[in-house]
Amino acid sequence: MCTLEKRGDLFHLTLTGDDEHRFHPDTITSVLSLLEQAKSQSTKGSVLITTGHGKFFSNGFDLAWAQSAGHGAIERMHQMVKSFKPVLAALLDLPMPTIAALNGHAAASGLMFALSHDYVFMRKDRGVLYMSEVDIGLPVPDYFSALVVAKVGSGIARRELLLSGKKLKGEDAVALGIVDSAAHDSAEGVVEATVSLGESLAAKKWNGEVYASIRRSLYPELCRMLELTVNNLATHNL
Amino acid sequence: MCSLEKRGRLFILKLTGDGEHRLNPTLLDSLRSTINQIRSDQSSSQSVLITTSDGKFFSNGYDLALAETNPSLSVLMDSKLRSLVADLISLPMPTIAAVTGHASAAGCILAMSHDYVLMRRDRGFLYMSELDIELKVPAWFMALIRVKIGSPAARRDVMLTAAKVTAEMGVEMGIVDSAYDSAVETVEAAVRLGEEIIRRGGDGHVYGKMRETLLREVLVHTIGEDESGSSVVRNTRSKL
Numbered sequence: 370m371c372t373l374e375k376r377g378d379l380f381h382l383t384l385t386g387d388d389e390h391r392f393h394p395d396t397i398t399s400v401l402s403l404l405e406q407a408k409s410q411s412t413k414g415s416v417l418i419t420t421g422h423g424k425f426f427s428n429g430f431d432l433a434w435a436q437s438a439g440h441g442a443i444e445r446m447h448q449m450v451k452s453f454k455p456v457l458a459a460l461l462d463l464p465m466p467t468i469a470a471l472n473g474h475a476a477a478s479g480l481m482f483a484l485s486h487d488y489v490f491m492r493k494d495r496g497v498l499y500m501s502e503v504d505i506g507l508p509v510p511d512y513f514s515a516l517v518v519a520k521v522g523s524g525i526a527r528r529e530l531l532l533s534g535k536k537l538k539g540e541d542a543v544a545l546g547i548v549d550s551a552a553h554d555s556a557e558g559v560v561e562a563t564v565s566l567g568e569s570l571a572a573k574k575w576n577g578e579v580y581a582s583i584r585r586s587l588y589p590e591l592c593r594m595l596e597l598t599v600n601n602l603a604t605h606n607l
Numbered sequence: 608m609c610s611l612e613k614r615g616r617l618f619i620l621k622l623t624g625d626g627e628h629r630l631n632p633t634l635l636d637s638l639r640s641t642i643n644q645i646r647s648d649q650s651s652s653q654s655v656l657i658t659t660s661d662g663k664f665f666s667n668g669y670d671l672a673l674a675e676t677n678p679s680l681s682v683l684m685d686s687k688l689r690s691l692v693a694d695l696i697s698l699p700m701p702t703i704a705a706v707t708g709h710a711s712a713a714g715c716i717l718a719m720s721h722d723y724v725l726m727r728r729d730r731g732f733l734y735m736s737e738l739d740i741e742l743k744v745p746a747w748f749m750a751l752i753r754v755k756i757g758s759p760a761a762r763r764d765v766m767l768t769a770a771k772v773t774a775e776m777g778v779e780m781g782i783v784d785s786a787y788d789s790a791v792e793t794v795e796a797a798v799r800l801g802e803e804i805i806r807r808g809g810d811g812h813v814y815g816k817m818r819e820t821l822l823r824e825v826l827v828h829t830i831g832e833d834e835s836g837s838s839v840v841r842n843t844r845s846k847l
Binding site: 412521522570584 | 736737739741742743744746752758759762766767768769
């Protein structure tokens with residue numbers, strides 16, 4: 370389902386298998402536990418790179434699992450929306466720079482997962498960003514919108530992302546300021562580029578706690594919704 | 608420490624001397640009292656303030672060496688800078704920073720507290736150095752960063768990569784208004800801009816009030832309670 374590997378300074382979190390990497394209670398638990406593991410093993414200069422195998426980075430929540438409960442579908446949706454929050458919180462709180470290397474499509478909560486990283490690289494040749502909610506008639510959780518507002522500056526870009534139902538290719542996403550790069554063809558090309566960025570960030574040997582505290586203070590409204598304290602006054606090595 | 612010159616209706620405030628213009632309590636008091644002097648000048652509501660500096664530095668930030676000898680001075684410097692920035696935000700006249708040297712951390716905040724930032728392109732950078740020197744960033748610094756830098760990616764680059772922002776980069780990021788070939792040209796451009804603003808006319812008091820509402824989020828922090836421990840010094844390694 371997902372793995373965490375350490376290569377030098379870089380933690381590689383990979384959504385494995387050729388499927389849609391949908392977020393389901395089990396995947397959510399796994400991802401959360403791997404992020405906790407990365408956090409506990411972090412040192413100065415650690416960096417996280419998240420990617421996936423196959424055609425999809427992640428296609429969102431496991432709606433089929435929700436629907437299979439019949440009358441319990443809404444309850445299951447609420448459960449997934451609620452239990453996904455800590456995943457985004459863990460990323461925003463991670464004491465190291467984070468980079469999403471999009472191997473393929475990222476939709477709905479899968480896109481939110483990507484956007485929660487400090488840097489987002491897409492493929493030039495394949496893969497789209499898609500907030501599907503407006504097409505399938507699902508309301509967007511408040512913390513999703515807060516994330517979009519925090520990470521995407523222009524009103525036009527926010528509209529295109531949240532309200533248009535458009536499938537945004539790499540080029541469009543860069544032009545709208547949603548992702549940092551869509552310059553590389555192939556999943557390997559994107560991963561290589563993110564490794565290169567990761568290594569240059571790792572070389573700075575930044576203090577992870579300071580990094581995370583500055584990151585949280587960039588997004589106070591989002592952190593409030595994710596129940597993260599903005600001004601972490603915990604000190605060490607004083 | 609600092610000098611004040613009046614040229615017509617322009618006030619030119621200069622951080623003097625060849626040093627780093629570190630924002631220690633004495634310099635901060637001097638700056639505040641000069642700003643008060645400007646505010647109480649009769650012609651203040653039809654004037655413009657230009658802030659600039661001598662030498663290689665606009666300001667290299669707080670006096671961290673001083674804070675090492677006495678940690679309570681950290682809190683004092685932060686409190687004095689907050690008051691100075693609150694004064695700049697409420698000043699009843701447009702303000703222009705003519706950045707002719709490096710502006711780091713608190714020094715960068717001081718530059719960005721001005722309405723216009725004009726900068727030389729041949730030398731010097733804006734540098735939020737905190738990440739590099741393991742310093743936490745006060746919440747009110749972040750409030751100013753969020754208000755003054757519109758693009759989330761630019762904010763991330765400034766704060767989370769500790770980018771050394773040259774004038775050209777600054778113009779691209781929307782932090783710097785315009786870039787010039789030398790220190791002298793930067794100050795001359797600031798003077799021309801100041802004169803153009805004065806020619807346009809307008810009531811400085813209204814301007815000041817409008818600026819306060821625009822920068823309300825920063826004021827909430829600057830006139831709010833002290834957050835002790837929010838600017839704890841870890842070490843004084845300078846990356847410059």
